[in-house]
Amino acid sequence: MQEKSGFVPNVFLTLAYRPDEFxxxxxxxxALMDKDGGLTKAEREMIVVAxxxxxxxxxxxxxxxxxxxxxAKNPQIADQIAVNYRKADVTPRQRAMLDFAMKVxxxxxxxxxxxxxxxxxxGFSDDDIWDxxxxxxxxxxxxxxxxxxxxxxxxxxYMMGRLPK
Numbered sequence: 001m002q003e004k005s006g007f008v009p010n011v012f013l014t015l016a017y018r019p020d021e022f023x024x025x026x027x028x029x030x031a032l033m034d035k036d037g038g039l040t041k042a043e044r045e046m047i048v049v050a051x052x053x054x055x056x057x058x059x060x061x062x063x064x065x066x067x068x069x070x071x072a073k074n075p076q077i078a079d080q081i082a083v084n085y086r087k088a089d090v091t092p093r094q095r096a097m098l099d100f101a102m103k104v105x106x107x108x109x110x111x112x113x114x115x116x117x118x119x120x121x122x123g124f125s126d127d128d129i130w131d132x133x134x135x136x137x138x139x140x141x142x143x144x145x146x147x148x149x150x151x152x153x154x155x156x157x158y159m160m161g162r163l164p165k
Contacts, residue, residue, distance in 0.1 A: 103115060
């Protein structure tokens with residue numbers, strides 16, 4: 001990671017406390033975030049930024065906001081989504097995706113058939129819906145661990161994707 005980005009993200013340093021859990025965490029992270037499918041990699045990061053903001057996870061909003069800016073090639077989108085995804089420059093389809101992700105993240109017990117109908121109506125497949133839910137649920141865990149450990153974002157994340165190279 002240090003060779004690729006020039007620094008070691010604090011999440012690696014913090015979670016290395018338990019090596020077996022570290023490996024499992026990142027294996028599942030990569031399975032969710034680095035796969036092909038109906039969601040773009042930028043949309044996957046949108047889910048992380050929106051739900052992490054709702055969960056008040058400083059680390060994930062900043063770190064994944066940087067990744068979102070880079071993947072979306074948009075220096076403003078992460079800030080817009082972190083503050084209020086409902087007013088962000090996203091498509092109606094992405095707004096439906098984020099509505100569903102937020103409900104999974106904050107009120108999963110209230111998910112109903114109507115929620116599945118609404119999101120399917122925006123063209124999401126069953127696999128896409130699973131991915132949205134899984135990303136939301138996984139980052140709920142991540143957000144809580146980051147908060148419990150007082151994980152701070154690396155300074156490098158703040159400027160990534162904001163200015164052209």
